[in-house]
Amino acid sequence: MRREGVYSSSLSTWRKQRKAAELAALAPRKRGPKPAADRDQVLRIAELTRDNDRLKSRLDKALFVIEVQKKVAALLGHPLDDNGENT
Numbered sequence: 365m366r367r368e369g370v371y372s373s374s375l376s377t378w379r380k381q382r383k384a385a386e387l388a389a390l391a392p393r394k395r396g397p398k399p400a401a402d403r404d405q406v407l408r409i410a411e412l413t414r415d416n417d418r419l420k421s422r423l424d425k426a427l428f429v430i431e432v433q434k435k436v437a438a439l440l441g442h443p444l445d446d447n448g449e450n451t
């Protein structure tokens with residue numbers, strides 16, 4: 365065996381590795397699909413996208429109300445400038 369370069373230390377190492385592999389193969393494993401590694405990031409991105417869409421909707425409504433207020437003020441004879449102050 366020495367002629368082939370196999371020593372007793374190598375044999376004992378291989379035996380330990382084989383024993384560990386046998387135990388690992390017999391260990392119970394969870395069934396079913398594995399969770400995605402980046403699942404937390406995907407959920408966070410989805411949450412931020414929903415929040416962004418909700419805030420854009422609120423902004424559009426607020427801008428619409430401001431435009432209506434400007435038009436009403438102009439009809440009443442009190443025109444408002446871009447800052448919302450009487451001119």
